[in-house]
Amino acid sequence: xxxxxxxxxxxxxxxxxxxxxxxxxxxxxxxxxxxxxxxxxxxxxxxxxxxxxxxxxxxxxxxxxxxxxxxxxxxxxxxxxxxxxxxxxxxxxxxxxxxxxxxxxxxxxxxxxxxxxxxxxxxxxxxxxxxxxxxxxxxxxxxxxxxxxxxxxxxxxxxxxxxxxxxxxxxxxxxxxxxxxxxxxxxxxxxxxxxxxxxxxxxxxxxxxxxxxxxxxxxxxxxxxxxxxxxxxxxxxxxxxxxxxxxxxxxxxxxxxxxxxxxxxxxxxxxxxxxxxxxxxxxxxxxxxxxxxxxxxxxxxxxxxxxxxxxxxxxxxxxxxxxxxxxxxxxxxxxxxxxxx
Ligand SMILES: Cc1c2[nH]c(c1CCC(=O)O)Cc1[nH]c(c(CCC(=O)O)c1C)Cc1[nH]c(c(CCC(=O)O)c1C)Cc1[nH]c(c(C)c1CCC(=O)O)C2
Numbered sequence: 001x002x003x004x005x006x007x008x009x010x011x012x013x014x015x016x017x018x019x020x021x022x023x024x025x026x027x028x029x030x031x032x033x034x035x036x037x038x039x040x041x042x043x044x045x046x047x048x049x050x051x052x053x054x055x056x057x058x059x060x061x062x063x064x065x066x067x068x069x070x071x072x073x074x075x076x077x078x079x080x081x082x083x084x085x086x087x088x089x090x091x092x093x094x095x096x097x098x099x100x101x102x103x104x105x106x107x108x109x110x111x112x113x114x115x116x117x118x119x120x121x122x123x124x125x126x127x128x129x130x131x132x133x134x135x136x137x138x139x140x141x142x143x144x145x146x147x148x149x150x151x152x153x154x155x156x157x158x159x160x161x162x163x164x165x166x167x168x169x170x171x172x173x174x175x176x177x178x179x180x181x182x183x184x185x186x187x188x189x190x191x192x193x194x195x196x197x198x199x200x201x202x203x204x205x206x207x208x209x210x211x212x213x214x215x216x217x218x219x220x221x222x223x224x225x226x227x228x229x230x231x232x233x234x235x236x237x238x239x240x241x242x243x244x245x246x247x248x249x250x251x252x253x254x255x256x257x258x259x260x261x262x263x264x265x266x267x268x269x270x271x272x273x274x275x276x277x278x279x280x281x282x283x284x285x286x287x288x289x290x291x292x293x294x295x296x297x298x299x300x301x302x303x304x305x306x307x308x309x310x311x312x313x314x315x316x317x318x319x320x321x322x323x324x325x326x327x328x329x330x331x332x333x334x335x336x337x338x339x340x341x
Pocket of ligand 1: 022027090091092202204
């Protein structure tokens with residue numbers, strides 16, 4: 001795997017073009033995803049290794065991307081700790097037993113690896129199918145983002161209850177975050193042990209936090225997780241919405257790659273980071289709704305900006321939306337794969 005474009009770029013080695021993968025590359029924008037989704041629930045798909053492998057392989061086979069990402073969800077850690085998790089169409093994720101009191105926090109288990117064994121099993125099936133062709137990325141949610149779902153009981157626009165706990169009951173918040181961080185490090189090590197070639201930590205909603213709160217309630221737990229990983233030769237990617245602001249702080253947690261949202265000039269932010277840290281990003285996913293001419297022009301604009309930089313992985317600033325035309329995603333991958341610096 002050391003010679004794959006993705007791993008080389010993640011370790012800031014020279015590549016002839018940027019490698020490409022996209023967050024949410026296996027999902028509802030693909031007709032083939034619906035063929036599976038119409039037969040099984042989302043959690044069944046995650047928990048059945050053969051199905052998780054089938055979905056993981058869709059963008060490998062149909063888009064020819066440079067890295068696969070395990071098909072799962074960031075909320076499986078919250079479920080394993082005791083959250084009553086369900087996903088329903090149009091509603092998104094729900095925890096029926098939200099965590100809001102000290103007793104709720106105390107009730108959460110941190111001895112959960114047995115319950116997540118299905119992920120290790122899925123990784124083994126996927127690696128057999130990939131057969132060394134491209135690397136497989138494992139992932140987990142960051143403690144703050146997972147906490148927000150556990151506390152709110154689902155998705156939230158303003159994270160009101162979560163922030164109220166951070167601000168009024170910081171000790172309880174720290175106990176909750178520390179529990180999630182412990183589980184997350186063990187869970188990522190389980191994935192590494194099972195054979196993933198890289199891991200990404202998703203802190204999707206970090207941008208809701210003020211700088212000091214990000215530092216106290218998010219960053220320090222990500223730092224702790226990264227410090228506890230059995231990294232071997234596996235790159236660690238740190239993603240958050242808000243990385244255009246937080247990246248210099250995120251760098252202190254010592255990831256190999258920081259995934260950048262689309263609010264910032266990618267070269268500017270790269271130049272503000274240690275040379276050894278690669279960047280991943282940062283096309284606005286809405287560009288993939290636009291005309292092909294625009295898609296090509298914006299990708300080339302980004303690549304020209306990053307010409308001569310080691311350590312650049314193409315990705316979107318956030319996940320692919322479910323109604324983006326499949327054909328546009330396929331076209332974007334073709335444009336990227338044809339490019340040479
Ligand atoms: C916040 C978050 C979640 N899950 C995830 C995040 C962080 C990434 C991000 O910020 O987008 C991470 C995630 N979720 C999923 C993956 C699979 C790998 C990939 O293709 O990137 C990954 C890496 C599949 C999924 N996770 C989910 C789906 C949709 C399930 C369905 O078919 O209904 C998929 C393919 C469900 C999910 N899971 C979550 C939400 C909010 C939803 C509902 C989203 C929606 O309805 O638009 C929580």
